[in-house]
Amino acid sequence: MRRHNVALLMEMIARSAPISRVELARRAGLTKATVSSLVAELIQAELVRDLGPEPGGAPGRPAGRLMLDPYGPVAIGLQFAPDHIAGILLDLSGRQIARDLRRFGLDTVSPTDGVHAARPVLRRLFDEATTAGRLVAGVGLAVSGTVSARSDSAGTVAYSPALGWSEVDARALVNAELHALGLHGLDVRLDSEVACAAHAEYRAGAGGDWYYLGGEESLGLVPVSPGSVLAGEFGHVPVRPRGPRCFCGERGCLRLYAEPAAIARSAGLPERSGSRLLGGDEPLIGQLRAAEPAAVRAVHQAADAVASGLVPVRALLAPEVIVLGGRLASLGEVFWNRLHARLPDGITLRQAKLGPDAALRGAAAKVIGAVIADPLAWIDG
Numbered sequence: 001m002r003r004h005n006v007a008l009l010m011e012m013i014a015r016s017a018p019i020s021r022v023e024l025a026r027r028a029g030l031t032k033a034t035v036s037s038l039v040a041e042l043i044q045a046e047l048v049r050d051l052g053p054e055p056g057g058a059p060g061r062p063a064g065r066l067m068l069d070p071y072g073p074v075a076i077g078l079q080f081a082p083d084h085i086a087g088i089l090l091d092l093s094g095r096q097i098a099r100d101l102r103r104f105g106l107d108t109v110s111p112t113d114g115v116h117a118a119r120p121v122l123r124r125l126f127d128e129a130t131t132a133g134r135l136v137a138g139v140g141l142a143v144s145g146t147v148s149a150r151s152d153s154a155g156t157v158a159y160s161p162a163l164g165w166s167e168v169d170a171r172a173l174v175n176a177e178l179h180a181l182g183l184h185g186l187d188v189r190l191d192s193e194v195a196c197a198a199h200a201e202y203r204a205g206a207g208g209d210w211y212y213l214g215g216e217e218s219l220g221l222v223p224v225s226p227g228s229v230l231a232g233e234f235g236h237v238p239v240r241p242r243g244p245r246c247f248c249g250e251r252g253c254l255r256l257y258a259e260p261a262a263i264a265r266s267a268g269l270p271e272r273s274g275s276r277l278l279g280g281d282e283p284l285i286g287q288l289r290a291a292e293p294a295a296v297r298a299v300h301q302a303a304d305a306v307a308s309g310l311v312p313v314r315a316l317l318a319p320e321v322i323v324l325g326g327r328l329a330s331l332g333e334v335f336w337n338r339l340h341a342r343l344p345d346g347i348t349l350r351q352a353k354l355g356p357d358a359a360l361r362g363a364a365a366k367v368i369g370a371v372i373a374d375p376l377a378w379i380d381g
């Protein structure tokens, strides 16, 4: 009961900061005494901070305003992409403390060597945390591809076409790097880049029930309502029954029309132009700005395929709102207007708030999310 209540208050503070103890008690249906005692524990553990009364607030007994402690624990996010390893250090409220980007051809080496190349990034981010006197709560990993996960904290990379990884225990490989740096017992989490980006978008403040459609190298559709899990692969929804064969064995999968490599190919550009974090989307965006017919046609074809893929999704899941992020979002009006025009009835399209670093931020935010979801585990650990 105490565990549940502490988590409930922590989530409310995360979503509604700054918030008073009185308001927390009202929303949670708890007594003010209970809230005060649980909040005192959170403050003691440096998870929550009391900003004091509002300046110029009403006279009488001043009410403190609570927020997640910006000097509390921090989280590291790592993104493994075909052409780089990116790292970020975020505080509890999602504010960036440091980041690092290393160009590296992960798709040209073994998974072990690829993860090994992340060691300098990890070392730098841990040094930044130590210098700032902060505890690191854990490391979150974002990879393009399918992650087989029974729970959020377990799993391996089942298949990543972009990295050439198959059945790779990325958590174990990262743990080995952490041990080599003398770091033990950290929470290491793994998720797909799409799930990470969706989580970052959720933490960036988009409330309510919605689905995130996006991806950097791949294509995914993820529900964002807290606690929901979707293991499906949106990119493999068949949209053209007589289309070309996909590696999954089906014909005409959505990914063959709407994945970055597919769009680049039909626009007459090199398939492997690089990650967005390295400016890899600029050649296509330049062609769209110049209204190059081949580029516009390729992007329209992708939008049509996504709209077709959403027809069975609407039938099964009836999503009201879809937030468009990832690489498709960077295609601007050409993609947006076409998809908007072809969208199945009853679905509203919204633009994601975050840019190319959404997955990276989300990898770290998943670690923070775990602290928020169970603060006592962090306090007792």
Ligand SMILES: [Zn+2]
Residues within 6 Å of the ligand: 235, 236, 246, 247, 248, 249, 250, 253
């Ligand atoms: Zn397929």
